[in-house]
Amino acid sequence: FMQIAGIRELPGYWTPFTSPLVTILAILVVPALVAFVLGLGVFKRRVKGAYFAILSQALAAAFAILLVGQQTIGGSNGLNRFRTFFGFNLNDPANKRMLFFIAAGVLLLVVALTRQLMYSRYGELLVAVRDQEERVRFLGYDPANIKVVAYVVAAFFAGIAGALFVPIVGIISPADVGIVPSIAFLIGVAIGGRATLLGPVLGAIGVAWAQSTLSENFPSGWIYAQGLLFIVVVGFFPAGVAGLIALIRRRKPREDAPRDETPDALPELEVAR
Known part of the structure; x- marks a missing residue:
């Protein structure tokens, strides 16, 4: 993902966003694409309940172990010493404060979008799948497709949250995933x-x-x-x-x-x- 996101190593610190457009696309597209592939493989086989929870935790553990073995991105130490955010110095208190405001604004925007999604036709289908999945299937809908969309949307929002979390904290390691x-x-x-x-x-x-x-x-x-x-x-x-x-x-x-x-x-x- 480093080459996709445009991350490169400079003397003394890590600096992402060498190509802002590529970075933004990677933040938004890569998590959604991975979730789409995994969602099709999981939900099309009707994995749900405790089995889905166990599989999710197993995937998280496997991905963390995979990152530990990648010494090019810091191994178990991960990436640290983030000094800039789209060219702005993160050591400046004003920039840090603005970054918190940006994160809070994005959170409110995500909540508003989720609310619109809940009260849409798709939101009704999602509630119906949660309560009576077999009845939804009898009505002609594929519950797997509905779950895949929810999975992709969740990954899309999670990618945005992770991109804002790293500059605020200043470090990202395999323990965080x-x-x-x-x-x-x-x-x-x-x-x-x-x-x-x-x-x-x-x-x-x-x-x-x-x-x-x-x-x-x-x-x-x-x-x-x-x-x-x-x-x-x-x-x-x-x-x-x-x-x-x-x-x-x-x-x-x-x-x-x-x-x-x-x-x-x-x-x-x-x-x-």
């Missing part, structure tokens, strides 16, 4: 609520904040806390925080609802006794 980050993403989705739009976003932000905060104070205990949090959420709050908030709102009585006068009569009954 292994099993542990995948589990962290799943925990964020489970905590936020997988059936909502903003739930996974808030869950991912919360998990990232907790990881950066607790791992500094409790380096050896964060992994156990992460696993315990995942078990508690999946076992007791399967809808996540968003589902819990919706449940509280449904149970909360409305202010304009008629009040029941029966409890007010109880003290009079006690006095009569």
